[in-house]
Amino acid sequence: MSNTITNVMPKILAQGVMALRQNAVFAQLVNRDLQTEAQKKGNVVNIPIPSAIAARAVTPGVTFASNVDSSPTVALVTLDQWYEAPMNLSDNDFVSADPMFIGMQASEAIKSLANNVDGYIWGKHVGFFAYAGTPGTAPFNGSLTVAATTRKLLGQNLAPLDARRAVVDPSAEANLILNQEVLQFQMRGDTQGIIEGTIGRKLGFDWYMNQNISTYTPGTGWVTGFAVSTTTGVAGTSTLHVLNATASGSIKIGDVFTLGSDSKQYVVIANTTVSATVGVDLTIYPALSAAASLGTTLAVVASAYTANVAFHRDAWAFASRPLTGAFQAGNVFQAPTDPVSGIALRLELSRQYRQETLAFDILYGANVTRPELGCKILG
Numbered sequence: 453m454s455n456t457i458t459n460v461m462p463k464i465l466a467q468g469v470m471a472l473r474q475n476a477v478f479a480q481l482v483n484r485d486l487q488t489e490a491q492k493k494g495n496v497v498n499i500p501i502p503s504a505i506a507a508r509a510v511t512p513g514v515t516f517a518s519n520v521d522s523s524p525t526v527a528l529v530t531l532d533q534w535y536e537a538p539m540n541l542s543d544n545d546f547v548s549a550d551p552m553f554i555g556m557q558a559s560e561a562i563k564s565l566a567n568n569v570d571g572y573i574w575g576k577h578v579g580f581f582a583y584a585g586t587p588g589t590a591p592f593n594g595s596l597t598v599a600a601t602t603r604k605l606l607g608q609n610l611a612p613l614d615a616r617r618a619v620v621d622p623s624a625e626a627n628l629i630l631n632q633e634v635l636q637f638q639m640r641g642d643t644q645g646i647i648e649g650t651i652g653r654k655l656g657f658d659w660y661m662n663q664n665i666s667t668y669t670p671g672t673g674w675v676t677g678f679a680v681s682t683t684t685g686v687a688g689t690s691t692l693h694v695l696n697a698t699a700s701g702s703i704k705i706g707d708v709f710t711l712g713s714d715s716k717q718y719v720v721i722a723n724t725t726v727s728a729t730v731g732v733d734l735t736i737y738p739a740l741s742a743a744a745s746l747g748t749t750l751a752v753v754a755s756a757y758t759a760n761v762a763f764h765r766d767a768w769a770f771a772s773r774p775l776t777g778a779f780q781a782g783n784v785f786q787a788p789t790d791p792v793s794g795i796a797l798r799l800e801l802s803r804q805y806r807q808e809t810l811a812f813d814i815l816y817g818a819n820v821t822r823p824e825l826g827c828k829i830l831g
Contacts, residue, residue, distance in 0.1 A: 477662045478573035479566075479770055479795055481617045482763075482818070484527060486771040497529040497771055499821050529693060529769050535568050537561035537810035540804075549771035561812050562797070569770075569795060570664045572818060574619075576768055577761050577828055578668070578706025579820030581719035581737055582609060585830035587757035591620075599628075599655050602762045602827050605717075609824040611764045618657040618762040621665035624831050625651070628659070657762055667756050672753035673701030673726040680711075681731040685744030690721075692740065694750060695731035702726075703734065708828070709752040716741045719823070758831035766826035769821040772816035773798040 486497050503523040511517075539557050584601040585591045599618075608614065620628065628634055629651055651659035681695035707720040722735035751812040772795050795814065802809045820826065 477619060477660055477664070478570050481619065481658075482573060483766050483769045483821070484771070486769055488676075495531045495594050495817075497531070497817070498767075499527040499529060499769055501525045501821070513619035514666075517639055527769070527819060529771050529817045529819045529821075531771060531773055531817040533569075533572060533817055534812045535565060536812065536813035536816045537564045538809055540807055540809050542807040546638070558812070565797075565812060565814050566795075567664055567756055569772075569814065569816060570662070571666070572816075573768065573770055574662075574664060574666070574759070574761070576818055576820045577759050577826065578704075579719070579721070579823045580761070580763075580767075580826040581708060581717050581755065581823055581826050582606070583708050583717060584827060584829040585757075585760075587753060587755040587830050590623040590758070590831045591760065591829055592624060592631060594631070596628075596631055596633060596655065598829060599657075602829055603656055605827050606762065606764070606825070609814070611825045613656060615765040616657045616762065617660065617765065618663045618760070618829070619660045619665065620760040620829065621758055621831065622661055622663060624758070624760050625659070625661040629660075645806060663672065665758060665760055668706060668759040669756040670707045670754050671702040671704040671720075671723075672751070673699050673703045674707070674752045675699050678750040678752065680744045680746055680748040680750075682746065683732075685740050685748070687740050687743045690736055690739045692718075692734045692736055692744065693731050694734055696726065697728055699726040699728055703732070707752065707754075709750045711740075711744050711750060712748040712772055714742065753830070760829035760831055761826060762829055764822075767822050768818060768820045770816065770818040772814060 475611060486499070501524060503525070505520065505522065508517075537560075582602075582605040584605060585598045602618070634651055634654055653659070675696055677696055678694050678696045678699065679693065682693040685692045703720055703724050703726055705721055705723055708717060709720075710717055718736045718738065720734055722739045724732055724734065726732045795816070798813050800809075800813070801813050802811075
């Protein structure tokens with residue numbers, strides 16, 4: 453049996469990769485340029501982030517102008533997600549099963565891994581600080597205002613105009629496609645809306661529907677009346693001291709808010725716990741754009757919402773590594789990389805007592821590398 457099933461491994465892989473290609477939505481849309489770096493030894497990939505350089509006037513003289521230092525930073529993508537989807541076949545199963553059975557099960561195994569990757573990348577949205585829409589209300593219901601606001605926020609945060617994508621849940625997609633500007637050919641310029649039900653590229657975004665978009669629930673510690681509790685929140689710092697006399701509970705990475713009458717949006721980037729008796733330091737991103745005076749109130753998105761996302765591809769990075777060169781102990785391995793999604797797979801065949809175990813596995817990592825390039829569309 454071992455030799456026979458080994459011969460069908462390429463077919464199993466082909467069918468499995470096909471399912472992965474169809475389901476790994478986020479992995480196809482985000483930055484995958486780190487694939488070559490991920491093949492090297494080590495589980496952390498450093499992504500350089502350039503520092504700003506100010507323009508200055510040129511004044512000819514007998515001495516050289518002063519040097520200008522650069523202070524680039526790095527964002528990290530750690531390959532620490534290792535998942536498998538196994539299936540067991542006894543000798544009797546193998547000789548008795550329909551020839552399509554193994555391929556069908558392989559497709560299901562890869563589907564589960566694809567959803568795992570998809571959900572993990574989506575979960576990194578907690579790094580985005582920009583947001584549009586209303587919690588608990590599916591966006592685009594009869595209006596494209598939320599889409600326009602999303603575009604405005606990305607523009608204000610200097611996101612490039614190319615390679616912008618939006619991934620929304622089925623409810624948001626249903627509302628969006630019923631807008632006449634999206635549905636009717638005389639508005640959109642083609643008939644794909646009414647014929648195929650596709651949105652395509654509209655308002656500067658490539659739109660995709662994804663069933664893995666889920667609900668984000670903010671921390672339990674938010675109550676009305678949170679305010680800055682020090683003399684001032686210093687402009688340019690990433691710490692804000694706040695207090696609420698009735699607060700108790702958690703504040704989570706990913707919770708978003710604005711300050712007073714300022715429309716600038718912020719996100720919490722470190723978990724903390726609040727209590728009614730003492731203030732708490734919030735670690736936030738971006739740094740305060742202006743000083744926040746004593747008593748300035750926080751307008752917090754404290755209700756659960758569906759976290760649809762719009763982003764430039766470089767907002768986040770994904771990398772995976774084929775697990776080749778490992779200690780194999782006589783088992784049979786194949787390790788293709790899907791050329792479409794860029795996801796690296798391994799199929800391992802191991803012989804046990806009167807049965808074979810076939811296991812797909814994947815090692816990968818993802819992270820938000822440029823939070824300015826992403827925006828949450830609340831629903």
